[in-house]
Amino acid sequence: MLTRAITGFFFIAVVIGAILLGQYSFVAFFSLLGTWCLFEFYGMVKSDVLRPHISVGLITAVVLGSLVSLYCLGIIPLNEVWLFVPLFSAVFIVSLFQKHAQPFHDIAYTFLGVIYASFPFLFFLSLGFIQGEYNPYIPLGFMIILWSNDTGAYLAGRSFGKRKLFERISPNKTWEGFIGGIVLAFFVSLNLAQYFGSLQKWEWATMSIIIGVFGTLGDLVESMLKRSLGVKDSGKILPGHGGLLDRFDGLLIAAPLVFIFLLLIQ
Template identity: 60%
Template sequence: MKIRAITGFFFIAVLIAVLLGGALIFVPFFALVAALCAFEFYKMVATETVRPLRWIGTIAAFAVAAAVGCVQLGHLKAEQLLWALPFIFVVYISALFRKTPNPIQDISFTLTGFIYAAVPFLFFIALGFVQGDYNAYIPLGFLILLWTNDTGAYLAGRSFGRTKLFERISPNKTWEGFIGGVVLAVIVALNLQQYFGSLERWEWVVVALIIGVFGTLGDLVESMFKRNLGVKDSGNILPGHGGFLDRFDGLLVAAPLVYLFLKLV
């Protein structure tokens, strides 16, 4: 528990420093996180008969995430992102030259890892620029609400948890914990406008609701993957916390939806 607490403290401190450090730190850092999450996914699914093209997928994850950041910074035009499409054909063609028993599975897992573990970070990076110029407080508020939801769910689940949420996927999650996480996230959201500005109070509340619901579903989706693959953690780079995919599982589903909501309003 002590190691977990120390790791968590430094992990949060680094993320806050990155977000407040400006766009030129924010973009490459989260492009790297996208690549690490994709790499962890490929490592997690790899077996003797399943061999995803992990380096192609990992490099593509970093390159596309960095390119999205460059578009937001004005260094690239949006249509230039179309150059990422050949990645799909590179995966297909590369599989021709590999002597593996299941090339279709290899291709499928490579593309799935990119879509599941990397694409959501494109939206998270774009969140920093959703109002035009870089604004650290929107992605920072997102992470605070994500952490708050996790904390509220843990505390409420430990104290009042009785009714299982998805027992076959995650036996420890309960409806009471889910509701507690959403409630605490909404309470924090009601105060973010006062300190962060950037969004109206009701917008922060809607963001909290999206994170509370879909962040939990993102957590369950990763649990489903890990249970199916028979692994406890996606990696061991963060002592006591597992891998980057374990730490950002809630973001993977919630970030695209929060971005779309903010673009619409």
């Protein structure tokens, strides 16, 4: 328990520091984070039968992350971001030279990893620049709301939880915890409107609902993935917590939806 608490403290400190230290630390940290989560995904799904093209997938994630970062920083135009597309073709070509029984299974999981574990971090990265220049308080607010949702769900679930949410996937999650997480995230978001500014109160509140609902669903999706593969954690990089994919599972579905929401109201 102590190890978990210490790891959690330093983990939060690093994430907050990466966001607040400036745009360069922000884009570098989260683009690399997406690549590491992809590496963990490939490590989970790889087997004697299933062999995703790890090298090509990771190179694609690095190149795409770099291009999106450079675009956000104003260094390259949007049309140059599409330079990553030839790497997608490389996934198919590589399969021609490998004698695997199910080559299209390998191809499918290679693409699935990039889309599931890497793409969402690019949407999160873009949140920092959605108002035209770097604003750390929007991605920081996102993370605070996400953590508040997790905390509220844990406390409400422990105190009042009776009705199972998705017992076949995550036996410990309850409807009471789900609602408690959204409620705490909502009230925290109202304070963010006061102290962070950047967005109007109703925008922060709407963000909290999106994150509360889809952050929980993202957690369940990753649990479903691990259960289907028979693994407990995505990795071991965080003592007491597992892998980075385990810690950011709520971001994977919520971040793209929050980005789309904010893009539509700008």
